[in-house]
Amino acid sequence: MKVHIYEVHAFTQDGQGGNAAGVVIQSEDAMLTEQQMLKVAARMGFSETAFVSESDMADFKVRFFTPSDEVALCGHATIAVFSLLQKLGRLNGRRDFVQETKAGLLRIKADAEEILMAQVAPDFGPILEPEEIFWSLGLSEDFQAAGLPVQIVSTGLRDILVPVSSLKALKEMQPDFEDIRQISEAHGVTGYHCFTLETGTSTGNPGQPSVTAWCRNFAPLFGIDEESATGTSNGALAAYLSAYGAVRGNDMRFVQGMWMNKPSLIKARTVWSSTARQAGGDKLEESGLVPNVPLDPEGAHENDIDTLGSKLQTVWVGGSASIKGETELEI
Template sequence: MKTQVYILSAFTHNSNGGNEAGVVLDTDQLEKREMKLIARKLGFSETAFIFSSTSTDFKVRYFTPKEEVDICGHATVAAFSLMNQKGLIDAGNFKIETKAGILNVEVYPNGKVFLEQNKPSFLDVISAQEITNSLCINKEDLIPHFPIQIVSTGLKDIIVPVNNLQVLQEMNPNMDEITNISEKYGVTGYHVFTLETIHNLSTAHCRNFAPLHDIPEESATGTSNAALVCYLTKYNRLMGRQDKQTFSMEQGYTMQKPSEIIIHISNLQGEISSVKVGGYGSNFKMELLEL
């Protein structure tokens, strides 16, 4: 059996870098075990499978090489960029059915794709010692007065603040320890950031580690950066509280895959009322995969 798959990078920066994802449009005959096999053969951090839906415009399922996950920002950007490039959809607003709930997707006329996120949940605060040991850094490398905390806008990540770009870029984490801690707290992985950036207009520079899901490091993560922006809005008073704000996040530079993840948030009476994550997708490639 051969299956047609498409490959795109999402969250590209000036048409470069980004995070590769697989997309499968012809899903009618696929069972869960076959979707898992396709995702494993492609080997990307996530592959999106597009289904018809009776209640929304599309149903989307997401698989890592290891298992199914509820939602994935970069695979959603890739999927809707693909359908737009192929002329299957025009610019506009769409509703998708996912295991994280029914979410909105917006496709701009310039090809940029944005995915609605859940409102943020601020969960456990974790001790610095436990996390710094797994990242092989010192407590002094953290940003003072910023907590290490689990935050979610769809997937749970441990948000870790470090105080400069050099520490973040030279970090050599212990993947076994990150796996154990991720399993202990029931999170996808770590999203480590610094407010020192390469580009002046960027808000933060980030690295993401999810070895529990066979992803040692990921070059662009939508839901993690959405959670990070909500965290910064809560803890960084310098970011202000305007009704609507846009943030640009850097990721993937240590992997030679420079990526730009754009976050829109809206505030209502001092509370975050809307979170959207988006960016550009690359031109697609097509492959026939033998199952």
């Protein structure tokens, strides 16, 4: 059986960098088994490969596989899927879609420049002791950013968010992947999403506005030592930064993959239920900002992040993608 696979890079900047994903568009009369999907993902070797099929409850059903396991959701592969479908003319000029995933039914918006995906409602998990986490990164806990906790947060996949005090420390950390794998397994998370708010003024491109945070992501539990762009992790980061009052406003821009020579730009927007802001038209419409009031780290509760009576409802994550090639495998 031959399988046709597209290579699509998501969260690119000017068509460069980003994170590569495999995309397989399945026909109803040639559906792959779970073992075949895993075999394709392993042979292609991308951090994630997405398998698209018809859905009884949404516009498309998408399953995501790393080289070693299936995962419930993948942000960059979702951006890759809908960018590819758009370029192949499979979206028929529509802009609003729902995709079925193992993380639930999620909304998608597609336009000519970028794809936007709604995340699962934020879930704020336990705050962790920093010493073990920083030790596994080759750092002491003195490098933890002031006022921000090490915490498990999810907008689709659980990650440990690790606030680092400086860009230098983020760049020079020396992760012990076996330690990170064991800690991730013990806490039931995908991996670590490390970030610093010490960003400088831009992504390095004079045409780019200032960024919110620089990030690195480690997921050795799923066979990914480091990943150059992660949509779900940055969705969780946007929710976390907004809830703790670490940023002003609702729009954020995250840079990732810079030290992998795969510079990636991930955009995020938090949406609060008491505002008039909603997804609509060609872009997400703006109608004012919700003031951020820092939470007490000890008072963070799952699915109950309230700020001045406004609930953090969801996070949209988006970016651009480029098709880089296609191939066929015999399985």
